[in-house]
Amino acid sequence: MDWQIAGHKKQIEFLENALKRGKLSHAYVFAGPTGVGKKAIARKIAHELLGSQADFIPDLLEIDGHEGIKIEQIRELIYKLSLKPYSAKYKVAIIDSVEQMTIEAANALLKNLEEPKPDTIIILITSNAERLPKTILSRCQKINFGPIENSVEASDEFYRIFRNNHLEDKLIAAYQIAELETGEIKNLLDSWLSVLQRELQIKASQTLAQKILQVMLSRKFLDQNVNVKLLLTNLMLNA
Secondary structure (H helix, E strand, C coil), X not given: CCCCCCCCHHHHHHHHHHHHHCCCCCEEEEECCCCCCHHHHHHHHHHHHHCCCCCCCCCEEEEECCCCECHHHHHHHHHHHHCCCCCCCXXXXXXXXXXHECHHHHXXXXXXXXXXXXXXXXXXXXXXXXXXXXXXXXXXXXXXXXXXXXXXXXXXXXXXXXXCCCHHHHHHHHHHHHCCCHXXXXXXXXXXXXXXXXXXXXXXXXHHHHHHHHHHHHHHHCCCCCCHHHHHHHHHHHC
């Protein structure tokens, strides 16, 4: 299976083997710094399990917890998980920023983790696993993800995709990079500019000059209130 995700090679291999053997855990904690691709990997697992790459999948349930997670949200999620899958074999739930749960919400989730259904998989995403109750951590398989900005392999892979002509690869990369923090995206674009400028010094060309201009414009617009995913998609398609 081609994950099209840069970095985290060991984690991806581990999950890929579990998928192939049908040995996925009923619950995972994806722990690591913000913006390293944890959610992208969680969604990839969901898409593989549910057999769909669509933006909307009835059997994929998500909670964005950046502004907090209340017990009502967890109760609604648990209810939906109790229903039979709509069109797939499984139901998959992804809870982002799960450390933002209230105590009541955490207790409601814990009860579900203690009595998991065989056709459900829950992925908890956190940048601060220490804030999760130990009772929840003990009932999930924890996978740690390191900082992607420190991975030379990941940076090189993104740049390779940026420079090639495969449309699908570029779109996937744009969506993955959009998951990063703004500062991390800026650092990535700065590194691209540095490499492109060195290449231009070695051999000047209009194509390289155009790529540099597009990256510089994208870097500038990041400081404004823009749709980052759309901005990066445009960069990948036009540079």
